[in-house]
Amino acid sequence: MNDLAIRVEGLGKQYRIGGEKNGYKTLRDTLSDAAMAPLRRAKKLLQRQAYGVGEMNESIWALQKVCFEVKWGEVVGIIGRNGAGKSTLLKILSRITEPTEGCAEIYGRIGSLLEVGTGFHPELTGRENIYLNGAILGMKKAEIECNLDEIVAFAEIEKFVDTPVKRYSSGMYVRLAFAVAAHLEPEILLVDEVLAVGDIAFQKKCLGKMGQVAKEGRTVLFVSHNMHAVRNLCARAVLLEEGAKAADGEVDDVVAVYLSGTQEQLEATVHLPPSKSEAPIVGRRLRFLGANGSPKSVFRIREKWQIVLEFELTEYLSHVIGAVGIRTVTGTPILTYWSTPKDLSPGSYFVEFSMEVPLKASRLSFVVGLSSNNNTFYYVEDVGNVTIVEVAEGKQPFRASGAGILVTECVSEIKRLDSP
């Protein structure tokens, strides 16, 4: 029992969502409705039905029957789609809002970071905001004083520490905000998607700091959409789906479950735009399939997958070639596949490219071309969106950024120069 940091049992949160039954149409409607509102509200109040503003008659469960335990020193990622209940969970655990049912036990001093720069006041100087924000996040004055120089240095704002933050650039502002937050030192830390701040260099620094926090043996609950960050920081992940726990376990497995979820399947079929000019051959759809034929748009490194290009011919064409080019999202061509040429009569066709793309974790977009006798009749760029993810398989995960985009087999061994 005693190595527990957090225990969540049957946690649920119900929100009332109010909505006007029919939207306002004209200014006159708006005005008359505003005029009648007090009467209706008073009637409701008498019937003890008013919950404040709006017609509060519908409710949703943002979170329902969620149970899990977190041990001391564990770093757990909370992942899930928008609206899955991640933020609600953190809000309950950080005591901002109360659960509707269930309970949670927290065995230590807790600090939460649902936003960077909460309570920053534009009129106050950087230094003053450090004190204010620190106090809001739960730091003691003495703690802030100890860390002041470090925070200023981390945020890289030494020269502007006595300037009101309203004169800061937005970059300086978020850097300062994160710097204060990063120096929060509770035993249990709840973090919600706050790493997406600043330029790339600063984001790296933030991730580094988070990693350091994780290594210090503190307990961290980390909500993020950035799967890369989740995999780097957390050993374990919990997947939430529509307010309920859908998976819990090793981070790579849970991330894989999440990525293979329905949201990604939607992107697995791309409808190609129609041709700009009258053309005898037109692309229809581009589909992405896993090795077993199921639609997917997220693949693991070295996973076998297929691109299916569907097209239509309106007249007989000889020597037809379908081509699919793979590019990075920034537009760098990586490689192109061509089908073997074939003479075709009018009708619908598809061509399948089965391959194992030797790419590292990346996001890909595609180029589609259709030609006959070396005349390109159909050509579109920047269609589709496929993600290659890094999921450790076996004992050799391919981990290293900036080491190029290709992954290939290579036999290498260290040998002694002076060996006999």
Add this chain to the structure above:
Amino acid sequence: MVDATKVRDSIAAVHQESISGNIPSQNNGMRSANGAPLVLIRPTRGWVSLKLDELWEYRELLYFLTWRDIKVRYKQTVLGAGWAIIQPFFTMVVFSLFFGKLAKVPSDGIPYPIFAYAALVPWSFFANGLNQSSNSLVGNANLIKKVYFPRLVIPLSGVISGLVDFSLAFAVLLAMMLFYGIFPTINIIWLPFLLTLGFVTSLGVGLWLSAMNVQFRDVRYTVPFLVQFWLFATPIAYPSSLLAEPWRTLFGLNPMVGVVEGFRWALLGTDTAPGPIIVVSSLMALALLVGGAFYFRRMERTFADVV
């Protein structure tokens, strides 16, 4: 920096406590004894405790929020803190013209301007505090939605920050007393108590209104009206000695009557010793504060969702 070392010690103490509470121990008996969670989160219903100990724990946040309010209040204004003086002072000028000169309202034998101003100083403190605190929760919605702390801190800091304005206006009052050659009586020792009474009233009403304001934004439009109404329901432009006795004490149900008459009595030496009025006023103020605090705590659980 004696304070800082104290704080550090207390941090160490908290740390020690939580560590000893959470390191797995070999002794099973110990384990169950120390295994209680530091924080238990569960739905609450109805009236809940005020958790004043927690409020005390967050006193530094209270300090910083108050400090922020004070620093920011008159930023980018030309007259700056002068506004703290201008408001009561010019109200006094208007009152003196219309009530003192034209309507010839009696002033307990004291020059009318200082008679009015001595009442307007605590009144401004009350009215500003009420204004600040009743809008404070809505104004700090971003904090409420993103960070946990005892919400009582917010309206509390709104009223406390008014003390700065009060002291500025009070300095002008002292200058005016010098000008009129009035020396404070020995009863001035009661002034802190009277100020506390004004503070309690302001906070008490502020707690009610701020909690209601979260759900019903009507409060925002009610407060200016309420303050104006209350101004005339308090003997500021006129003396409470206009009322005959049973009514005069009953008048004390408005706690500001006790405060205002008390200020005049302590500083200007009016012979209207507040006696029974102050007792009624104090009880009423206390009731407002306690009721307001419990109501606030009861509504607190919905703040983050509704605001």
